[in-house]
Amino acid sequence: MPLPPTLHQLHLHWHVNRHQRAPDGRVLAGHHHHNVVVPLRKPLATLVSADVGEVVTIRARRRTLGVVLRAWEDEAAVVEAVRPQFPELPRPLHALRRGSVYTYVDGTSLAETEPAGRPVQNGTMRRIAGIFGRLATVDGHRLPPRPVGDAHEAWPDEGDSAGFLARLARHAEHRVHLPNRRRFGQLLDDLEVPRDAVARFEITAKSLTPRPFGLLHTDIHRSNLVVRPGGDLCLVDWELALYGDPLHDLATHLARMRYGKQERLRMVELWRQEMISRDLHARVAGMGGGRRDGDLARYLDFEYAQSVHADTMRAALSLPGSPSAAEFVAAAAAVRRALRRAQAPLDLVHVPTRKAVEEALRAWHARHHSVSGTLARVLGAVRRPMGRR
Structure with a gap:
């Protein structure tokens, strides 16, 4: 007799959790998900209609700092x-x-075969451009119901590129920056990050050229590109997919791949050629080509600007209760890298030195952990039974 639906789900989830803790599982790191690669055993193999011994990836979303806009939960x-x-x-x-x-x-991940800091092979870049081309041909009617926005704001209309970038900027300001201001505001001020770092892009967006919307992956980088036997690429991790201006997808790719200057220009040209070869001329309208001109530059500027908040907060949160000197150095390096990339978009007169960034992180850590430690001691005293020390 089959189990009732609720009990069936509990039964299935219990076995999924067992597989996630299996000693033969291989953990793959990720910002947004905890991934475990493990062979299936009974009864989970039967429950998911797969063969015993088949290797699967179990993906569980992490409870992490939310810094990006999501269109679909599934x-x-x-x-x-x-x-x-x-x-x-x-x-x-x-x-x-x-x-x-x-x-x-x-x-094998492209991060292993062609890691950051080494030239990306021309064949690899052409395959990545081909992935963008395939994304551009996804039938929108096959997608889950299009995002409609939330209670406060509707999703931009089809082709409203200005509205799309403004929507990204408002999310970064009102869902990432301002809600975290109480916790990280002093740190950002110490680093001389302008308070309108992302809000200013609502104004910048007004001059964008309208372009047809489509499915965007928004996270095409080395760790999400799997090099298959034979050299083909497989794009994984679709949890951050959006529906909007395709230049945003190209911009996030350029920013996260950390290409050299000539590689970046080469990728932009390959992307342009891919769109034109598929008769998608409207997608390249107004994009420009250089670093400081056209709509692509505006999307790149936004990506670098919003990354300052995200990367600074992540670096601070990466510090344990008693960080070593090396951990402070690593966190400071991540923050300085974000600040250097955002120097032009944010009109920063200078980027703080490594020492200044490290001192700002140390001050934040002292404030945060002294408050946390005091709270923990108070709660411990409240919970301690009378008469015990």
């Missing part, structure tokens, strides 16, 4: 929608409340 539904253009993608076997079970894609 990543698996997006993956199923794009499979006609991306048949190589891992197949969702079961959707969880905060993640999914996927078939495993055999291959």
Whole structure:
């Protein structure tokens, strides 16, 4: 007799959790998900209609600092929608409340084969441009219901590129910067980050050229590109997919790949050629080509500007209760890298020195952890039974 639906879900989730803790599982790091690659055992294999011993990836969403706009909560539904253009993608076997079970894609991360700091092969860049081309041909009617916005703001109308960038800027300001101002505001001030770092892009957005909207991955970087046996690339991790201006997708790619100057220009040209070859001329309208002109430059400026908040907060939160000198140095390096990239977009007169950034992080850490430590001691005293020391 089959279990009632609620009990069935509890039963299935219990076995998923067991697999996540299995000693033969391999953990893959990620900002947004905790991924475990593990062979299936009974009864989970039966419950997800797969073979015993088949290797799968179990993805569970992390409870992390939310710094990016999300259009869809169900990543698996997006993956199923794009499979006609991306048949190589891992197949969702079961959707969880905060993640999914996927078939495993055999291959090696591009971050391992062509790591940051080394030239990206021309063939690799052409394959990445081809991925953008396939994204551009995804049938919008196959996607989950389009994002409609939230209670405060509707999603921009089709082709409203100015509204799309303004929407990104408002999210960065009102859902990331301002809500975290109480905790990180003094740190950002110490680093001389302008308080309108992202809000200013609502004004910048007004001059953008309208372009047709489409599906965006928004996280195409080395760690999300799997090099398959034979050299083909498989794009994974679709949880941050959006629907909007395709130049935003190209900009996030350029920023997160950390290309050299000539590589960046080469990728922009390959992207342009890919759109034109598919008769998608409207997508390249107004994009420009250089670093400081055209709509692509505006999206790049926004990406670098909003990353200052995200990278600074992540660096601060990465520090443990008693950080070593090396941990402060590493955190400071991450913050300085974000500040250097945002120097032109934010009109910064100078970037603080490594020592100044490290001192700002040390001051933040002392404030934050002294408050946390005092609170912990107070709570401990309240919870301690009478008469015990």
